[in-house]
Amino acid sequence: MTKSKLIKITVPVLIAIFAGIQFIPVEKTNPPVTGDIDAPPAVSSILKRACYDCHSNETKWPWYSKIAPVSLLIANDVNEGREYLNFSIWKDLSEEGHQSIKMAILEKISKGEMPLPQYKLAHPEAKLTDYDKKIIKQWIEPEKGVRP
Ligand code: HEC
Incomplete structure (x- = not known):
C-alpha cells in the first residue's frame, strides 16, 4: 500500500473514532x-x-472539558478527587475526619503531589508557592509555629 493510500484510509478512521467517542x-x-x-481567608483563597x-x-x-477524550480524563479526576476530599461537604465530617484529611493535605503539598501535574500545566496559577505552603502548614499545625 502506498503512503497516500494509507493516509486516505487512516485519516477518516481517526475522524470517525474521534466523532464516535464524543457520544x-x-x-x-x-x-x-x-x-x-470555614478556613481563614488566606487559606481558603489558596484552596x-x-x-x-x-x-x-x-x-x-x-471549554475543553466538553471534548472527548479530554472530557473523560477531567471528569475522572474530579469525580475521584471529590470522593477522597470534598471541601463542599467539610462540615458534614467528624473532627477526626478533619484531622486525618488535614494530615493528608500536609503530606500531599509537602511532596508537591497536589495539585495534580496535568492540572498545573493547564492552570499555572494553581501552582503552590513556598509562601502558600507555609500558610497551609501554619493552619494545619499552628503549634509548630511556621511563620509565613
Ligand atoms: C486535577 C484535579 C485535582 C486537583 C486540582 C487537586 N487534586 Fe487532590 N486529588 C485528586 C485526585 C484524582 C485524588 C485521588 C487520587 C490520588 O490520590 O492521586 C486526589 C487526592 C488528594 C488527597 C488524598 C486524600 C486521601 O485521603 O488520600 C489529598 C489530601 C488531596 N488530593 C489534596 C489536594 C489539595 C490540598 C489540592 C490543592 C492544593 C489538590 N488536592 C488539588 C485530584 C486533584
Missing part, C-alpha cells in the same frame, strides 16, 4: 454545597485557587 456519556456535575469549609476544581462541588468546567 460517550460524561458525568460532569456540580452538586449543592452543603457544608463548605479555592488550587484545589476546588477537583475537591469541591464548585468545579469550573473548562
Whole structure:
C-alpha cells in the first residue's frame, strides 16, 4: 500500500473514532454545597485557587472539558478527587475526619503531589508557592509555629 493510500484510509478512521467517542456519556456535575469549609481567608483563597476544581462541588468546567477524550480524563479526576476530599461537604465530617484529611493535605503539598501535574500545566496559577505552603502548614499545625 502506498503512503497516500494509507493516509486516505487512516485519516477518516481517526475522524470517525474521534466523532464516535464524543457520544460517550460524561458525568460532569456540580452538586449543592452543603457544608463548605470555614478556613481563614488566606487559606481558603489558596484552596479555592488550587484545589476546588477537583475537591469541591464548585468545579469550573473548562471549554475543553466538553471534548472527548479530554472530557473523560477531567471528569475522572474530579469525580475521584471529590470522593477522597470534598471541601463542599467539610462540615458534614467528624473532627477526626478533619484531622486525618488535614494530615493528608500536609503530606500531599509537602511532596508537591497536589495539585495534580496535568492540572498545573493547564492552570499555572494553581501552582503552590513556598509562601502558600507555609500558610497551609501554619493552619494545619499552628503549634509548630511556621511563620509565613
Ligand atoms: C486535577 C484535579 C485535582 C486537583 C486540582 C487537586 N487534586 Fe487532590 N486529588 C485528586 C485526585 C484524582 C485524588 C485521588 C487520587 C490520588 O490520590 O492521586 C486526589 C487526592 C488528594 C488527597 C488524598 C486524600 C486521601 O485521603 O488520600 C489529598 C489530601 C488531596 N488530593 C489534596 C489536594 C489539595 C490540598 C489540592 C490543592 C492544593 C489538590 N488536592 C488539588 C485530584 C486533584
